[in-house]
Amino acid sequence: MAAIAANRTELLQIADAVARDKSIDKQVVLGAMEEAMQKAAKARYGAENEIKVEIDPKTGETHVSRYLHVVEAVENDKIEISLADAQARNPSAMIGDIIAETLPPVEFTRIAAQAAKQVIVQNVREAERARQYDEYKDRIGEIIHGIVKRSEFGSVVVDLGRAEGVVRRDEMIPRENFRAGDRIRAYIYDVRKETRGPQIFLSRSHPQFMVRLFAQEVPEIYDGIIEIRAVARDPGSRAKIAVISKDSSIDPVGACVGMRGVRVQAVVQELQGERIDIIPWSGEAATFIVNALAPAEVSKVVLDEDAHRVEVVVPDEQLSLAIGRRGQNVRLASQLTGWQIDILTEAEESERRQKEFATRTALFMESLDVDETVAQLLASEGFGEIEDVAYVDLHDLASVEGFDEETAQELQSRAVEFIEARNKEMDDKRRELGVEDAVLEVDGVTTAMAAALGEHEIKTLEDLAGCATDDLLGYYEITKDKERVRIAGALEGFDLTADDANAIIMKARVKAGWIEAPVEEEVAADGEEVAEDNGEAPEAEA
Numbered sequence: 001m002a003a004i005a006a007n008r009t010e011l012l013q014i015a016d017a018v019a020r021d022k023s024i025d026k027q028v029v030l031g032a033m034e035e036a037m038q039k040a041a042k043a044r045y046g047a048e049n050e051i052k053v054e055i056d057p058k059t060g061e062t063h064v065s066r067y068l069h070v071v072e073a074v075e076n077d078k079i080e081i082s083l084a085d086a087q088a089r090n091p092s093a094m095i096g097d098i099i100a101e102t103l104p105p106v107e108f109t110r111i112a113a114q115a116a117k118q119v120i121v122q123n124v125r126e127a128e129r130a131r132q133y134d135e136y137k138d139r140i141g142e143i144i145h146g147i148v149k150r151s152e153f154g155s156v157v158v159d160l161g162r163a164e165g166v167v168r169r170d171e172m173i174p175r176e177n178f179r180a181g182d183r184i185r186a187y188i189y190d191v192r193k194e195t196r197g198p199q200i201f202l203s204r205s206h207p208q209f210m211v212r213l214f215a216q217e218v219p220e221i222y223d224g225i226i227e228i229r230a231v232a233r234d235p236g237s238r239a240k241i242a243v244i245s246k247d248s249s250i251d252p253v254g255a256c257v258g259m260r261g262v263r264v265q266a267v268v269q270e271l272q273g274e275r276i277d278i279i280p281w282s283g284e285a286a287t288f289i290v291n292a293l294a295p296a297e298v299s300k301v302v303l304d305e306d307a308h309r310v311e312v313v314v315p316d317e318q319l320s321l322a323i324g325r326r327g328q329n330v331r332l333a334s335q336l337t338g339w340q341i342d343i344l345t346e347a348e349e350s351e352r353r354q355k356e357f358a359t360r361t362a363l364f365m366e367s368l369d370v371d372e373t374v375a376q377l378l379a380s381e382g383f384g385e386i387e388d389v390a391y392v393d394l395h396d397l398a399s400v401e402g403f404d405e406e407t408a409q410e411l412q413s414r415a416v417e418f419i420e421a422r423n424k425e426m427d428d429k430r431r432e433l434g435v436e437d438a439v440l441e442v443d444g445v446t447t448a449m450a451a452a453l454g455e456h457e458i459k460t461l462e463d464l465a466g467c468a469t470d471d472l473l474g475y476y477e478i479t480k481d482k483e484r485v486r487i488a489g490a491l492e493g494f495d496l497t498a499d500d501a502n503a504i505i506m507k508a509r510v511k512a513g514w515i516e517a518p519v520e521e522e523v524a525a526d527g528e529e530v531a532e533d534n535g536e537a538p539e540a541e542a
Contacts, residue, residue: 025127027057028127030055030057032122032127033055034053034054034055035053037053037055037062037064038051038052038053041053041064041103045066045103048076048078048079049066049078049079050066050067050068050078050079051064051065051066051067051103052064052065052067053065063102064102064103064104065100065101065102065103066100066101066103067079067098067099067100067101068080068081068086068098068099068100068101069081069096069097069098069099070082070083070086070093070094070095070096070097070098070099071083071095072095081099083095086099129197129198132162132163132197132198132200133191133193133198135162135163136163136188136191136198136200137191137198139188139191140188140189140190140191141187141188141189141208141212142187142188142212143185143186143187143188143209143212143213143216144160144165144185144186144187144188144202145183145184145185146158146159146160146161146165146183146184146186146202147159147181147182147183147184148178148179148180148181148182148183148184149164149180150180151178151179151180153169154168154169154172155167155168155169156172156178156184158184158186158202160200163198163200164200165186165188165200165201165202166199166200166201166202167184167186167202167203167204168201170205171189171201171202171203171204171205171206172204172205173204173205173235173236173271173272173274174235174236174237175236175272176204176236176272184204185204185270186202186203186204186209187202187203187204187206187208187209187212188200188201188202189201189202189203189206189208204235204271205233205235205236207231207232207233207239208231210231210233210239210241210267210271210274210276211228211231211241213266213267213270213271214228214241214256214263214267217258217263217264217266217267218255218256218258218263220245220250220252220255221255221256224246225245225246225247225250226243226244226245226246226250226252226255226256227243227244227245227246228241228242228243229242229243229244229281230242230281230336230337230338231336232332232333232335232336233274233332234328234331234332235271235274236271236272236273236274237274237275237328238274238275238276238277238324238328238329238332239271239274239275239276239277239332240276240277240278240279240292240332240333240336241256241276241277241278241279241336242279242280242281242288242291242292242336243256243278243279243280243281244280244281252280252281253278253279253280256278257278264276264278277294277295277332279291279292279294279336285303285310285337285339286301286303286310288337289301289310289312289333289337289339289341290312292332292333292336292337293312293314293322293329293330293333293341295321296314296318296321296322296329297314297315297318298312298313298314298322299313299314299315299346300312300313300349301313303339306497307340307497308338308339308340309339309340309341309342310339310340310341310342311342311344312341312342312343312344313344313345313346313349314343314344314345314346315345315346316345316346316347319343319345322343323343330343357376357379357380360375360378360379360383360384361375361376361379362375363375363385363386364378364379364383364386364389367386367414367415367418368386368389368411368414368415368418369414370411370414373402374411377400377401377402377403378400378411381400386415386418386419387415387419389411389412389415390412390415390416390418390419392412394408394409394412397411397412422448423446423447423448426446426447426448426450426451427440427447427450427451429451429454430447430450430451430454433451433454433455433459434454434459435450435451435453435454435458435459436459436460436461438460438461438511439453439458439459439460439461439463439464439508441511442461442464442504442507442508442511443504443507444500444503444504444507445464445504448494449491449494452490452491452494453490453491455490456471456489456490458471458490461508461511461512462512464504464505464508465505465508465509465511465512465514467490467505467508468505469498469501469502469505470487470489471489471490472489472490472491472492472496472501472504472505473489473491473492473496473498473501474486474487474488474489474492475487475489
């Protein structure tokens with residue numbers, strides 16, 4: 001090997017050349033050479049010897065030394081030396097010291113030189129990989145330029161100058177093709193250490209790729225005056241971005257579009273013609289959702305904050321525009337806002353409201369034994385269930401137009417009687433099904449729920465404690481014919497969320513003794529526990 005056989009000057013020249021070529025520290029290369037020479041020296045003098053090789057980085061002179069530990073009684077003369085022999089060489093030597101014995105330079109055989117070469121190549125390669133990882137791990141989130149080197153199974157390998165990156169097939173914009181030698185811009189979304197070296201993963205379909213492109217084209221975004229709050233993309237087809245300005249004098253949408261659309265067109269061109277909707281961000285969910293559905297016009301928005309779901313009503317002629325081709329517009333709006341969006345036409349909403357009104361009217365007529373006029377008055381005032389009538393404030397019920405206090409009291413009395421009768425019926429059914437009382441004692445379980453549980457063979461506290469959320473709420477199952485079939489849950493139809501069902505199961509497990517109840521102690525400001533209210537005033541300190 002040239003590096004081993006070279007004289008002092010050539011040794012340093014080779015180290016300099018390798019360091020420059022691989023963009024690593026020269027000392028790393030010299031360290032690799034020292035390790036290679038050390039391995040050859042051990043092969044020459046014996047592997048049990050403690051040998052160290054040092055190369056002077058200024059002169060290139062090589063020093064080969066064997067280390068001997070000073071001991072009282074020598075057990076291994078390869079690595080130990082007696083105190084008397086050590087003091088003969090150095091009078092100040094003491095037990096525990098290390099004596100360095102200079103050895104003559106090693107003459108490399110062909111096999112030793114080949115082994116030394118492998119050590120140097122391996123060490124230099126590891127140093128190069130470490131340098132690449134350290135350089136690019138802090139550049140995640142940047143856009144990088146490179147030249148396409150080759151294609152492998154649909155993925156593109158990119159030469160980044162001092163490393164290689166890869167754009168996998170699923171990170172490419174659909175229908176775009178790159179050939180060897182093409183210039184490419186991509187977003188660094190991950191850098192990982194792997195056995196074969198650091199892997200730099202690039203993307204052109206990542207939402208943040210578009211954000212970074214806008215930052216390059218729009219100075220106000222780069223300066224932080226305009227902020228892109230949310231992004232949703234169908235790569236190569238359509239995208240929506242929500243922007244907001246920290247300066248009220250600057251229009252965020254106009255700044256991103258640019259004069260005659262020059263700024264947004266630069267981004268569109270890079271993204272292979274991807275259509276981009278730029279909308280103003282709003283802290284009010286309803287306003288933001290209306291903006292996100294542009295260019296469709298919205299007539300009405302109804303938010304369900306608990307389910308994080310929104311019902312949007314649009315004019316009949318705007319339905320196809322609101323949904324978009326293959327549902328693209330509403331899907332992107334949902335991704336952008338984070339809300340589940342349901343689209344209805346005005347005709348559909350009117351029909352549904354009429355059905356709900358008729359259903360509530362019929363419920364009140366049957367349950368409260370009232371005529372259609374009274375039932376319609378209750379339904380039109382927003383009463384949806386018998387419980388609403390039974391437990392509402394009497395003054396609120398009496399304030400309904402056409403009602404007086406006597407009528408309100410009679411309605412509440414009938415509502416309470418109906419609920420009690422229904423509960424007794426459900427309780428009798430629960431007992432007939434063999435559902436034990438302990439199930440009904442679980443917080444959140446009503447008599448109607450207990451009866452429903454019994455119909456699904458959940459009859460004991462242990463049965464309920466052993467349930468999963470899907471057992472209560474239902475789930476979908478794929479049959480052998482690959483059909484999606486709905487499996488009903490025991491409490492399906494009781495308007496329970498997954499959190500509600502899970503809470504019931506956990507409380508059943510606590511009551512059954514399977515797990516311990518979480519400790520929730522109220523603590524006073526001074527750190528002492530607050531005594532429970534037993535109706536007595538605390539004793540005053542003397």
